[in-house]
Amino acid sequence: MDLIIEADQLCMAFGSTQALSSVSLQVEKGEMFGLIGPDGAGKTTLIRILTTLITPDSGEAKVLGYSVHKQSAYIRQRIGYMPQRFSLYPDLTVEENLRFFSDLFQVSREERESRTEELMAFSRLSPFMKRRADRLSGGMKQKLALCCALIHTPHLLILDEPTTGVDPVSRREFWEILQDLKGKGVTIFVSTPYMDEASRCNRIALIHQGTILAVQKLEAIKKLFQKTVYAVFSPDLTGLSNHFKKDLRPEFVQILGDKVKVILNKEDGPRMENLVASAADQGHTVHHVEQLNPELEDVFVTLMNERDSHER
Amino acid sequence: MKLSRLIPLMRKELIHMKRDPRSLVILFIMPIFMMFIFGYAINMDVKNIRIGVCDLSKSSASRDLISKIKASPYFRIVEFFDHPGRSEAFFLDRSVRAVVLIPREFARDFEFRRFSRIGIIADGCDANTATLVQNYLDGLLSGYTVFSSGKQTLSPFVYKPQVLYNPDMQSSHFVVPGLVVLILMMVGAMLTSVTIAREKETGTLEQILVSPIQAHEVVLGKIIPYFFLAMGIALSILLFGHLWFKVPFLGSWFWLMFFCGLYLFTALAIGLLISTVVSTQQVAMMLALIATMLPSVMLTGFIFPIASMPEILQVLTKFIPATYFLIIIRGIMLKGIALVELWPSVCAMSAIGLFFILIAVKKFSLKLK
Numbered sequence: 228m229d230l231i232i233e234a235d236q237l238c239m240a241f242g243s244t245q246a247l248s249s250v251s252l253q254v255e256k257g258e259m260f261g262l263i264g265p266d267g268a269g270k271t272t273l274i275r276i277l278t279t280l281i282t283p284d285s286g287e288a289k290v291l292g293y294s295v296h297k298q299s300a301y302i303r304q305r306i307g308y309m310p311q312r313f314s315l316y317p318d319l320t321v322e323e324n325l326r327f328f329s330d331l332f333q334v335s336r337e338e339r340e341s342r343t344e345e346l347m348a349f350s351r352l353s354p355f356m357k358r359r360a361d362r363l364s365g366g367m368k369q370k371l372a373l374c375c376a377l378i379h380t381p382h383l384l385i386l387d388e389p390t391t392g393v394d395p396v397s398r399r400e401f402w403e404i405l406q407d408l409k410g411k412g413v414t415i416f417v418s419t420p421y422m423d424e425a426s427r428c429n430r431i432a433l434i435h436q437g438t439i440l441a442v443q444k445l446e447a448i449k450k451l452f453q454k455t456v457y458a459v460f461s462p463d464l465t466g467l468s469n470h471f472k473k474d475l476r477p478e479f480v481q482i483l484g485d486k487v488k489v490i491l492n493k494e495d496g497p498r499m500e501n502l503v504a505s506a507a508d509q510g511h512t513v514h515h516v517e518q519l520n521p522e523l524e525d526v527f528v529t530l531m532n533e534r535d536s537h538e539r
Numbered sequence: 540m541k542l543s544r545l546i547p548l549m550r551k552e553l554i555h556m557k558r559d560p561r562s563l564v565i566l567f568i569m570p571i572f573m574m575f576i577f578g579y580a581i582n583m584d585v586k587n588i589r590i591g592v593c594d595l596s597k598s599s600a601s602r603d604l605i606s607k608i609k610a611s612p613y614f615r616i617v618e619f620f621d622h623p624g625r626s627e628a629f630f631l632d633r634s635v636r637a638v639v640l641i642p643r644e645f646a647r648d649f650e651f652r653r654f655s656r657i658g659i660i661a662d663g664c665d666a667n668t669a670t671l672v673q674n675y676l677d678g679l680l681s682g683y684t685v686f687s688s689g690k691q692t693l694s695p696f697v698y699k700p701q702v703l704y705n706p707d708m709q710s711s712h713f714v715v716p717g718l719v720v721l722i723l724m725m726v727g728a729m730l731t732s733v734t735i736a737r738e739k740e741t742g743t744l745e746q747i748l749v750s751p752i753q754a755h756e757v758v759l760g761k762i763i764p765y766f767f768l769a770m771g772i773a774l775s776i777l778l779f780g781h782l783w784f785k786v787p788f789l790g791s792w793f794w795l796m797f798f799c800g801l802y803l804f805t806a807l808a809i810g811l812l813i814s815t816v817v818s819t820q821q822v823a824m825m826l827a828l829i830a831t832m833l834p835s836v837m838l839t840g841f842i843f844p845i846a847s848m849p850e851i852l853q854v855l856t857k858f859i860p861a862t863y864f865l866i867i868i869r870g871i872m873l874k875g876i877a878l879v880e881l882w883p884s885v886c887a888m889s890a891i892g893l894f895f896i897l898i899a900v901k902k903f904s905l906k907l908k
Contacts (some may be wrong), residue, residue, distance in 0.1 A: 278749050280907045299905075300751060308749040314742035316551065318558040323551075330547035331750045359558075375746075 229256035230289075231383050231414045232277060237286035239272050239437075246272040247437045249286070254416055259409045261428030262418035263527070269437040270418040271311055274387045277416070278308050291383060304332070307376035311387040313368050317361035321352055321371055324360055325378055332379035339378070346374040349404060366397025373404065377413075384408065386417040390424065402427050422523040433527055440530045445523065452526045453493050458486040459503070460514040467511050471502060478532045490525060540756055548760025552734075556768070566730075566768070570722045570776050574715070578784050581714045581842070588672055591618035591626060591635040598646030604657075604680075608639065613675045623658075630662050637661040637672045704873045712787070715780035716868040717841035720861045723773055723799070724835050727806025728813060728827040730765040735814035736823035745907060754903050762807045769803045770796070789875025795868065798885060802864045805892030806831070811899035818908075835861040860895075863888035 232254035239247040247269045254260045262270050275281045277290055279299035287294065293301040315324045325346075329339040347353040350370040355363065360371060369389055376384060386405075390398040402424065409415055417428070425431045426445055433440040433448070441448055461467045468487045471480045474497050479490040491499060503513050556563055592608070594601050608614050618629055626638040640658030648655035659676055661669035705712045738744040747757075774796070780786045810827055817823045836842060838855055839862040845853055856862045863884040870876045870884075878885075 275907060280745060280748060282906065303749050304751040306749065308746070310742055310745050312742045314746035316555070316743055317741065319551070319554055323554060327547055327551050328750070331544060331747060331752055333541070333543060333751065 230254070230292075231256050232260075232288070232290055232416060234273070234277070234288040235286055237273065237276060237283045237288055239269075239276065239281070239283050245437050247276075247283070250434075250437070250439055251286075252432050252439060252442050254414065256414055257409070257412055258429040259405065259415045259417065259427065261425045261431040262416070262434055263420075263422065263425045263431050263523070264418075264434035265420055267436075268434045270420075270434060271387055272437075273434070274385055274416075274418060278306065278385055279303060305382055307379070307381035307384045309369075309372050309376045309384075309386045309389055311391065313372060315360050315368075315372055315375060318359060320357050320359050321363070322356045324371065324375055328375040329378045334379050338380075342378055342380065346377060349407060350374050364397075365393050366400065369393055369397070369401055370404070373401070377408075381413070383414045383416065386415065388418055388420065390419065390421070398424075422527065425523050431523075433530060435527075435531050435534065438534070440527075440534060448523070448526055449521055452521050452529060454490050454521070454525070454529060455493055455499075456519040456521050456525055457489045457491065457499050458483075458517045458519050459489060460486045460516070462512055462514075467506060467513070470506050470509055470511055474502060474505075476532070478528060488519070490529065540753065540759075544752065545756055545760055545763075548756060549764050552760065552764040555734075556764070563768075566726070567772060567775060570726060570772055571779050573722055574718050574776050574779055575783070577718050578711055578715055578780070581710070581718075586613055587615045588613060588637065588668065588675075589617045589635045590614050590672075591620060591629050591638045592616050592641070593620050593623050593626065593638060594641045595621070595623070595643045596641045596645035600646040600649050601641045604641065604645075607679060608676075611675070611679055613679075626660055630660075633662075635662075636665070636668055637676070639676065711784040712873060713869065715784050715786045716872050717839075717865060719773070719776055719780065719868060720802075720839070720865045721832065721835045721841065722776060723769065723803060723864075724806045724809075724831045724861050725828060726772055727765075727769050727803050728810035728831045729824055730769060731761055731807045731810030732813040732817065732823040732827045733810075733820050734761060734765070735811065736817055736820045739814075739818050740820055748905055748907070752905075754905050755900055757905075758811060758900055758903055762804070762811070765807060766800070766803060769807070770800060773799045773803065786872060788872050790871030794878060795871045798864065798867050798871075798881075798888075801885070801889055801892060802860060805860045805888070805895055808892065808895040808899045812895060812902060815899070815902045815904070834859050838862070839865050841865060857887070858891065860888050860891045863891075 230253050232252070234250055234252050237247050237250040238245075250269070250273060262273065264270055272281070276283050276295060277288060279290075279295050279302050282296065287296065289295070290302045291305050293299075295302065316327070319327065325343055326339070329342070334342065347356070350373065352367060352370060352374065355367065360368065363371060373386075373389070376386075390401055393401065405415055405417070406427065417424075419425065428445070430442065430444050431448065432442040441451060443451065459467065464482045464485075464487055468480050468482050471487065471489060475489065475491075481488045489499070489502070491497065499516060503516060506513055590608075592605055594605065605616070609616055618635055620626075623640055626635075626640075629635040629638065638658075638660040640660065642656060642658065645655050645657070657680060659673060661672050663669050735744070738747075777795070777799075781788050809831065813823060813826050813830060817826055834855075838848075838852060838859050839845075840856070841861070845856050845862070848856070866884045867881050867888070870881055
């Protein structure tokens, strides 16, 4: 088993904020690894350490077998990086940007030409070769940035929230491209705040307040989840949710559209039948109750709350 | 260092310039515009000073003197009056800057004692002008005694100062070279600091850093294209000074441009140094202006002579590159002196430039902060 990324006890603080505390994870060759967490969780910090843009306060990380401390030049040469913000030259055309980045990585002429053709074909940007980067749509910009990150055929692609601020159709298209790349053997490390995107990854790491909550396959993470999720349909959502909050922690009661979502422990704690019965006694109307499949979001919220309550 | 990476970096800068012709035009027009404004504004020649004359003598001798004053380009007589007490009112409403008082005894004294007194009252609120008025009137009147009486003066010494290199004492002749020094420092520091700050602001620096690029390639890739741009600006303002303000150019253009290049490298390096501490274009621009303009104006001998500064400031002037370039440019343009006389300044300037470049390259980091 080849390890492409090995992070070991990475710590990073900015002033008094602890951005990362003792983060360890491993990414295997050829997998698509998702780093999932809300804004401010430390995703960008971790990615900047792995791309050697910043030096961690302590801990070691190896990318493609090279140390981020001592061998940053080797790493930088071999990875493709797409920062969170669109970071190509807005006044250069698609073609000029690609040319510039291929020169930066010293890609030979023949290789550049064949590679450009290939990248343009799958990103469908060929008709826009002469267009300035700032006149592209959001989705096209992201695809161009991806192409520039791939021009030197890197072994590892590191993407920082590539689909933030991109419309849903382009998002789906972008992920399909990533899937294709993975099929070609490129290892992908991608961060995202969107839970639904995590399902496209082989393995995910949940990160919250600078700590990794879990690193697992998606199914395994859902198994970790010792809870059941119910949807309670009612005309009086506010009253009902307030009633539930008397017995349950407020984080586990959530109004969603036409229903109240309730998360209960599998083993102990209040049971759904009892809760509904007591709600009916109090004069709340309950139409019906459904059991839901846990979403990653539910898992995340639960793990986050468990950790926070440990700290308290 | 790889040339195959440096050239694309420079080509990219050229595309930036080409795509933004408006900024390019501003870069060329602004210095000329500044030169035009300051060339006239920092004018220490006093011409057409409004003066009043109070002639109590009313003699042919006094009329003769008045016509002499009238003929001078420096003065314009706007008030004639008979009562010396009225002069204060003229000063208060600023209608005159100086008053010439010709006493009643003027003609008589002049006739019999070949010596007479004249009163000059100047407005001290503007001390500069007051001194100049005094000096000009002095010159005018001493000439009057010498030439008009036709007889020997009683003064045991007659001195006539001779001003070399700028015989007419035209202030444009020393202001224009000084402006070139100032403008090039400002523009040079601004060019590099702003373009690097722009790469930080748009995030492009973060993107290009994750590549095999090396620090000195980034630095040179910025400095070289802007060096040529700045040289173009230098040539344009020198020509403008020479053709418009008629500043003489006695020395060698080649050597001046050569030293100009050395000086610009220093300016660009200072800009680079500024760019390492700022993250937005606006801050970069402000800092570049403040860091270069104040010292280059105040501490170089451009406006205030170094010799008359307090000693601490005199020491400080030795660390400012503009001080040396001012000596060089004035030497070459106005005196046409040979390189032999300039080498101490050239060495000092190069040393300071090298120092800034080394620090800038050292401080320029391939990491994000």
